[in-house]
Amino acid sequence: MDVIAAIATGAAPTAIGVVRVSGQGCFDLCAAVFTPALEQSFAALEPRKMTYGSLLDRQGRCIDRGLAVRFPGPHSYTGEDSAEFHCHGSPVVLREVLSALFAAGARQAGPGEFTKRAFLNGRLDLTEAEAVADLIESETAAAARNAAAQLGGSLRRDFEAVYDRLLDMTSQFYAVVDYPDEDIQDLGPAELAASLRDCAAILDRLLATCDRGRVLKSGVRTAIIGRPNAGKSSLLNALAGYERCLVTDIPGTTRDTVEESVLCGGVRLRLTDTAGIRDTADTVERLGVERSRRALESADLILAVIDGSSAPTAEDRAVLDLARKSGAPVIVILSKLDLGAAPDALVDGTGSPSAAIRLSARTGEGISLLEDAVASLFPAGDGADGAVLTNERQQEAALRARRAISRAAEALESGMTPDAVLTDAEEALSALGELTGRTAGEAIVSRIFQRFCVGK
Template sequence: MPSELIAAIATGPVRAAIGTVRLSGPGAARCAGAVFRPADGRALEIHPPKTLVYGTVLDRTGKGVDMALAVWWPEGSGYTGEEAAELQCHGSPMALSLALEALFAHGARQAGPGEFTRRAFLNGKLDLTQAEAVMDLIDAETPQAVRQAAGQISGLLSHRVEEIYGGLVDVMAHFHAVLDYPDEDLDPFTGETVEKALEQAERALEALLATGGRGRLLNRGVPCAIVGRPNVGKSTLLNALAGCERAIVTDIPGTTRDTVEARCVLGETLLRLVDTAGVRETADPVERLGVERSRRAMEEAQLILVVADRCVGLTQEDMELCREAVGLAPTILVWNKCDLPAGDAPVPLEALPDAVEVSAKTGAGLEALGEKVDRLFPHGAKGEGEALLTNARQTEAAGRALTAVERAGSALKMGVTPDALLTDVEEALSALGELTGKTVREDVTDRIFSRFCVGK
């Protein structure tokens, strides 16, 4: 069944310098040409493909609404693998809407969320990991996340999975070749052959699964708890890092009673910040609940910033909190209020967790804090040029493949004949196929592409 012709505004619904309307499907060039009048008077389809043409965009009544550029691609050469076209207009939301309405009047329909990328996947232009990387690129908030997503789109993860898949396919092909052509001069199908292939696949899958943590931190951010005694500047620090007044700040101890969350890029690391209630003994039942949530946030964090008041000096409570934090996650002591005279510290700073002096009020020292965070989480630098699993779906599929390979290896060691364990190899191949989209169910692809914006 041929695809329908779809169209959508591919840029955001805000005023901008440039706005794009895109089409994909049979007759895309003809439909675009019906609402675009080239300045040289020739029809758009007559112009060479992949060449920008200057002219006038028309509304559904044939009146000009913009001076713009148009381009078209023949089937097989564009993003979706179908015949496609784009109108590159000025970024007036109204002008773009009028152009889109005109395309609908000439036979196109509104594209659904992610439908362009879904067609690219269905037409073999992208596999599923590459399609997911398109969304990762759109959502990227750090330079490393951008570079990693670009690498995934180019096929870094796909190639890694295909290497594992190909090794297991070779095992299956060898078995069936020996079985189907017994008179041919083929190497015998032995346990040693299978064992070597399974060990290679197991090592490769273990290494791939080990990247899942870095991939998720790169895309979702590092859970980071900001903790400390009341009134040491935790909320001021969160506001400074977030770049807005996210938390209420007063001189009254115990202002923060519940956790407050924000996202920020510190250094080159994306953080999911949680500002917590001041940790202290209290008879106030509401504040006590806040303290309990603070400790729970520490337990769930992968980075803890212990904030202490440099003017007061380190207290016994600060030290106890530092010791507790170090036992839970990588910890940095944020020695706050460095713009004011310092108090006394009962122990040398070198005896504490990694420490940095900052002023959350003025912003002094935040760059140094970012450098320390980057050293603790060098996932960006390590991830460049590396295939990473970046979401739960990919990790789950790779995990099932590893389990099947391990089961096959165990069966082989127990004396099961090589041919009998090939069902486990087939299961591993099926899981790897789900990872790249070779064997994925339609409801899974529906869920993946529903995350995309309309026009992508």
């Protein structure tokens, strides 16, 4: 493969910047942009050890002083000869170093091309490659731990356990058919059924994690609803930690949905602050109320905010009715605790004060109770085992494999011949091969690496 190079750190000025290089012959190119302080040749630098020296621009002039590290293949991230330069994080310095590498014969790396080469060279399978992107994009500690475990092969081991079991079944069958004169024991129906059950159990366990995986990766779509001036925008501002929404004493200030991502109880909430739900003759406000209703329909969680400092109204009851009919979990919040609590405040229609959370967005009192409630509704776990499906590609392929195994089990139970059973088993093998990359086509592989940043 040709030599690729890219800046691996961000575009903003930073304390340290990194330029990565990979490809056969890259050490000769690196020698044109880095001079070790001890006057060694670049190819003679001790592998995987930082070496101090001068970084040169394309005219051979010193642009910075920093560190270089050499990773001979195949024991490198990409599986081929690779190197990194660590210098001061000036965008100008990084661009000059990259330009010097281009002048020496390297080309610009595409999005995810370093990781793609790691996959093509057998250093990673597709689930581990996807975990790299998930780790970079993780927004919670649990999501990062889950991605790190998957990068360590947790998902691959589960899928390969199923793949190997199915492969043993099919290869045993074909060995009996192709070599009838050999003393090869045929598979009986009981043994086939047991293998299929074991495979199905592993896939069922993984497929059951899909919702948790979506929460880990994408967060919880959360609608904040309530009548005008109930304290919805104040709650969003309190959770966001800054004044994201305009807050006034005038009802109907929020006339459109306002979105913000916050961490609450260790769970990423994709908050949508909605216009106050009420009947109104104002055309603009009415459009905002319609958007509020749409946000309610698509929410995974509803925060129903009621002014806890005043007596409940018919509009409060209407809001709670809408929340209950949505089918999503509902947390009822009695706001404005700092203004006092009305003794007859409406909670959830049952009159039970324990069903609601009293809080003050102004003082922060009660926010911890909301965090506890969110964490109990969406227990993502610590993500340490990594056995969670976090994207649609994995879910779809695992589901195809599971359905094929079900068909194989049904065919076996109905008394069909082993070759009919193994046709479905081979279909499951193909789906599992797509998951790990054994049988994934170029279109699938390219689509996966398009989501990566340049430099990774």
